[in-house]
Amino acid sequence: MARFDLTDAEWAAIEPVLPTDVRGKERADDRRVLNSIFWRLRTGAPWADIPARYGPHTTCGNRFRRWRKRGVWDRLLKAVSEAYEGDLQMIDSTSVRVHQHAGCAKKKTTDPVAWVAHGVV
Template sequence: MRRHELTDREWELLAPLIPRAATGRPRVEDRQVINGMVYKIRTGISWRDLPERYRPWKTVYTRFRRYAIDGTFTRALQQIQARADAAGDIDWLVQIDSTIVRAHQHAADTGRKGGCTGDEPDDHALGRSRGGLTTKVHLACDGQGRPLAFLLSPGQRHDSVSARSLLERIRVPRLGLGRPRCRPDHVIADKAYSSRGFRAYLRRRGIAHTIPEKQDQQRHRHNRGRHGGRPPRFDRETYRRRNTVERCFNQLKGFRGLATRYDKTATSYEAAVTLASFLLWARSV
């Protein structure tokens, strides 16, 4: 095993979920191709610059796009999460936050004939902010700092706008009978998520939460007197665990292909984040 390649344990978890062609010419070994994908995401190099040991770069890229579109990496991530949940290994004290990823100039050239197809958004999850073209990654992780769900948006979009959609993406299947688990026990978030609408949404779903109140919201409540209502409950000891999501972002951005976005399409970048999330889970189960 070379640097930036799958370990035997990681390949053992991923191999059963890789689609296999029943007919056709003999194809390049699956592990060799997946290693090429991991190497590319780890180092952030161009597809054309992949070492020859991973065979033709077009083969690696074509399979990566195929797996990105058909959801192969998403199913692999859900499967390893389901195993952890069956073993009682998921801490459902969920933390949510977001991070900004700068888009490289190679990712900015998204003009394609025929427009967007499939689930690709029209804006390719690219937005313009002070730093130029950026993408925002919204993340929900468990109490051990492992990704449960994530969502891409343009970089200028506010965190609270995507909060509900992010939580609704949490979907951990059961290995046996039963519906997938979609509801955390507790949610921790920073002041960016402090809004009456989001707190009401969490209460409707029966999810406890620890979110600090903004100062202007505190002043507005005090100015209204008894009509302002009670202050939201806030546990400082629980809030101290919010650094877990920051450590999760730190691990994801250890993949140089994620710390800077080089992919033109949101579908490809989302698949890269999913594959990296799978590898983080594979280390801990």
């Protein structure tokens, strides 16, 4: 198990909302695929850079898109929110650094309506 892979408790909340109506050849393990999707979303890396321990990157990308179209992600988020007993729920805690000069950039102070008055007599 990698550092940020799903715990057994998290998996217990998620597994019941995943689709089970599958056809065709045997399906890749949902937990492993979810771990790969979460890894990809957390790192921002391309799908092709998903570590081999998660299986083929095409499987992970296809499953992500298929579940998005079927609304699985909405159900998954709702299930995780209901399983959590706290008062605060946080999806992402990302912070992005701004370029060192961006904080002191000169603000544009032009009047957005000034162009209307130029032709008025």
